[in-house]
Amino acid sequence: MINNILNYMYDLPIVGELIQGGFSINFIIGSIVFALVALTIINGALKRSFDVNLLKELLVTIRNKNTQKIKRYNKKRDKFYRISTTSNFVSWQNEILKKIYSDYNLLSLFNKEYPIIIFEPKLNCIYPFKEFFSRHSELKSVNIPYFKLDRKQKFYTRMMGSTIKWPDLIGFEIDKFSLDEDSKIESFTANVCQYKHNVVTSHILEYELYKCYINKRTAFSEKTSEEILHNLFYRKKIHRGKSQTEVVTTGCNRHSLLSVQMLVAYYDDELDNYRVLLFQRSKDVAIKPNYWQLIPAGGFEIFEKEETTNSYIIKQNFNIELVLFRELIEEALDGEDFQYNKHGNIKEIINNHKDVVQIKEWLKSGQATLEFVGNVVDLVSLRSELSFVLVIDNPEFGKKNFKINHEGKDLQTIFIDELPHMLTEELLYPSSAGLLQLAMKSQSFKNRGLLQKSY
Incomplete structure (x- = not known):
C-alpha cells in the first residue's frame, strides 16, 4: 500500500520531483518532504469534504503551546524579581557575599550595606578623556569568544525572555584592572564579548543565589565560604584557582561586560x-x-547593529567619551533612537547632538566639570562599572525636557542633599551606591560642598 502511495505521489507534477529529490539526498529529508506533501493533500481533502482545516488547527495548537511556555517563563521571572527585591533576600544575600569575599568590606552608605567594592583612580582624570584613556586603557582582542550554553544557561535565557534586547550585540568585557600598592587603578585592559555571554556568566549569578535562598536558605547561612561556593556552580567556576582579588579585579573564567555610569548633578538657580x-x-x-538608579548607566557596548563584527569599527567604538554621552542621550534626553547606530559615523552622530554640543561648551568654558572617579564592582554579578561625575553649574541644563527610555518607569530630579532621606526606605541600585560614595570623595563634589556632611 505504501508503495502505491509513493508511486502515486511520484507521478504528481513537480511534487513527485521534490519527493524524489529529497530521497536522493538522504532518507530523512525525503521522509520530511513526503510527510509535508501528504499532510497538504490530506488537509485539502478534509477541507473540501468536511470544511476542516487540519493545518490551521495544528498551527493554532503549536502557537498555544508556545504561548503557554512563555507564560510559564514569565511567571518564573516575575517570582524571581519579586523575591529578589525583598529586604529579607537582600540582607541574606549580603551575609552570604560577606563570607565569600571576606577580604573586603561591603560598602556602607546612608546606614545601609551594599554588595559593592570601589576602587579609586591613581591619577586625577578630568575631561577631556582622550589622552588619559589612550594611555591607561587597551582593547587587547576583538575576537568574539565561542561559547556553548549548558542546560541551566539555556533555561535562564528563556526565562529572561524579552528583557534581553540585543543578545548578539558586541561589547567590551573586563580583562584586568592593574592596581598600585594602595589598590588604586593605574590602567585596565578589555576584550570583546557579546551581551548574551554576559547574561549567562554574570547575570545568572544572582539567579543562582536566589535558587539557594528559595531551597535552602537556613542551612546555607551556617555554611563556610568553601561550602557555600560548592553549592554555587557558576560562581565556583569563576573562583576556581583564583584569589578573591583576582576575581574582583579581572574577568577570569567569565564574560563580564564592562559598564559605565555617570552621576549628573545640575544647578537649580x-x-x-x-x-x-x-x-x-x-x-x-x-x-x-524597581531599584532606583542614578542615570545614565549602561553596558560598554558598540553603537552599531547586532550584525556588526568588523574589527576596525569595533575599535572605533572603544571610546569612553562616546559611550558616556550616548547613554546620557538615550536614558535622559529622549534618545530611544540611540539604542543602536541606524546610519552614519558614530562620532558625528553623538558629538553633533545639540545637547552634547552644549554640554561640551560648558565643559570648555568652566561652567561644568566631568571627572572619572573610579571603578565599582558589584559582588553579585561580578561586573565592573567605570564611574564618572558630571556637575553642571549652568542652570539652563535644568530647563531641558528630560525623558527616559523603556528601562525606567519614574524619572525624578532630587536635590542632592535630600538623597539620603529619599532613599531611606527604597532600594538603591548597588552600583549607584558605589558611584555616590566615589562622588562624595571627588574634587567635583568637594569644590562645591556637595554631600560633605557625615551620614
Missing part, C-alpha cells in the same frame, strides 16, 4: 541647590527591576 537625575528601573530590564 531658583532654589540655589543642585539636583541629580535618577529613575526607578522598570520590569523591562534584565536585572534588578
Whole structure:
C-alpha cells in the first residue's frame, strides 16, 4: 500500500520531483518532504469534504503551546524579581557575599550595606578623556569568544525572555584592572564579548543565589565560604584557582561586560541647590527591576547593529567619551533612537547632538566639570562599572525636557542633599551606591560642598 502511495505521489507534477529529490539526498529529508506533501493533500481533502482545516488547527495548537511556555517563563521571572527585591533576600544575600569575599568590606552608605567594592583612580582624570584613556586603557582582542550554553544557561535565557534586547550585540568585557600598592587603578585592559555571554556568566549569578535562598536558605547561612561556593556552580567556576582579588579585579573564567555610569548633578538657580537625575528601573530590564538608579548607566557596548563584527569599527567604538554621552542621550534626553547606530559615523552622530554640543561648551568654558572617579564592582554579578561625575553649574541644563527610555518607569530630579532621606526606605541600585560614595570623595563634589556632611 505504501508503495502505491509513493508511486502515486511520484507521478504528481513537480511534487513527485521534490519527493524524489529529497530521497536522493538522504532518507530523512525525503521522509520530511513526503510527510509535508501528504499532510497538504490530506488537509485539502478534509477541507473540501468536511470544511476542516487540519493545518490551521495544528498551527493554532503549536502557537498555544508556545504561548503557554512563555507564560510559564514569565511567571518564573516575575517570582524571581519579586523575591529578589525583598529586604529579607537582600540582607541574606549580603551575609552570604560577606563570607565569600571576606577580604573586603561591603560598602556602607546612608546606614545601609551594599554588595559593592570601589576602587579609586591613581591619577586625577578630568575631561577631556582622550589622552588619559589612550594611555591607561587597551582593547587587547576583538575576537568574539565561542561559547556553548549548558542546560541551566539555556533555561535562564528563556526565562529572561524579552528583557534581553540585543543578545548578539558586541561589547567590551573586563580583562584586568592593574592596581598600585594602595589598590588604586593605574590602567585596565578589555576584550570583546557579546551581551548574551554576559547574561549567562554574570547575570545568572544572582539567579543562582536566589535558587539557594528559595531551597535552602537556613542551612546555607551556617555554611563556610568553601561550602557555600560548592553549592554555587557558576560562581565556583569563576573562583576556581583564583584569589578573591583576582576575581574582583579581572574577568577570569567569565564574560563580564564592562559598564559605565555617570552621576549628573545640575544647578537649580531658583532654589540655589543642585539636583541629580535618577529613575526607578522598570520590569523591562534584565536585572534588578524597581531599584532606583542614578542615570545614565549602561553596558560598554558598540553603537552599531547586532550584525556588526568588523574589527576596525569595533575599535572605533572603544571610546569612553562616546559611550558616556550616548547613554546620557538615550536614558535622559529622549534618545530611544540611540539604542543602536541606524546610519552614519558614530562620532558625528553623538558629538553633533545639540545637547552634547552644549554640554561640551560648558565643559570648555568652566561652567561644568566631568571627572572619572573610579571603578565599582558589584559582588553579585561580578561586573565592573567605570564611574564618572558630571556637575553642571549652568542652570539652563535644568530647563531641558528630560525623558527616559523603556528601562525606567519614574524619572525624578532630587536635590542632592535630600538623597539620603529619599532613599531611606527604597532600594538603591548597588552600583549607584558605589558611584555616590566615589562622588562624595571627588574634587567635583568637594569644590562645591556637595554631600560633605557625615551620614
